[in-house]
Amino acid sequence: xxxxxxxxxxxxxxxxxxxxxxxxxxxxxxxxxxxxxxxxxxxxxxxxxxxxxxxxxxxxxxxxxxxxxxxxxxxxxxxxxxxxxxxxxxxxxxxxxxxxxxxxxxxxxxxxxxxxxxxxxxxxxxxxxxxxxxxxxxxxxxxxxxxxxxxxxxxxxxxxxxxxxxxxxxxxxxxxxxxxxxxxxxxxxxxxxx
Numbered sequence: 001x002x003x004x005x006x007x008x009x010x011x012x013x014x015x016x017x018x019x020x021x022x023x024x025x026x027x028x029x030x031x032x033x034x035x036x037x038x039x040x041x042x043x044x045x046x047x048x049x050x051x052x053x054x055x056x057x058x059x060x061x062x063x064x065x066x067x068x069x070x071x072x073x074x075x076x077x078x079x080x081x082x083x084x085x086x087x088x089x090x091x092x093x094x095x096x097x098x099x100x101x102x103x104x105x106x107x108x109x110x111x112x113x114x115x116x117x118x119x120x121x122x123x124x125x126x127x128x129x130x131x132x133x134x135x136x137x138x139x140x141x142x143x144x145x146x147x148x149x150x151x152x153x154x155x156x157x158x159x160x161x162x163x164x165x166x167x168x169x170x171x172x173x174x175x176x177x178x179x180x181x182x183x184x185x186x187x188x189x190x191x192x193x194x
Contacts, residue, residue, distance in 0.1 A: 062125050070120050072091040096183055118143055122140070124139060137174065137180070139170065144194070170186050
């Protein structure tokens with residue numbers, strides 16, 4: 001199993017713990033707050049052959065993540081509901097999409113669905129780097145499920161009252177090869193950050 005899959009599963013498990021009372025399913029989708037309209041600064045990603053790509057500033061990196069991550073998560077939720085993952089494929093890497101598809105299948109198999117919105121907020125840049133010629137942005141962020149319910153087939157909310165409503169994560173966004181895509185979410189072991 002690749003490290004990205006392990007990390008994605010760890011976040012999936014963390015969200016599941018947040019949403020349910022012991023159901024053994026994966027949940028990857030949430031309905032985030034829609035990003036505010038406006039343009040996001042885009043650094044120049046193409047560079048002449050043999051030269052390193054131009055790195056975005058921390059401000060540019062933060063703007064990229066603040067627009068991309070909520071959009072990708074909203075697309076993931078829609079895909080989980082409709083079964084159409086085409087939009088998510090334009091916003092996320094292939095491993096992320098595969099894990100999202102598995103999570104949606106597991107939710108459907110358990111006859112569970114999420115109502116309300118999960119917000120993603122409190123972004124802070126962890127690092128901006130180049131890895132194998134690709135720009136990689138890592139940011140801290142928080143999932144907020146305070147306005148959601150995990151609903152079973154009878155319409156009953158099965159999310160336990162002891163489930164935390166905010167979970168800290170690290171998002172990895174990178175060029176693929178020219179557009180930024182969400183590649184991974186992984187747990188951030190900090191209870192005070194959210």
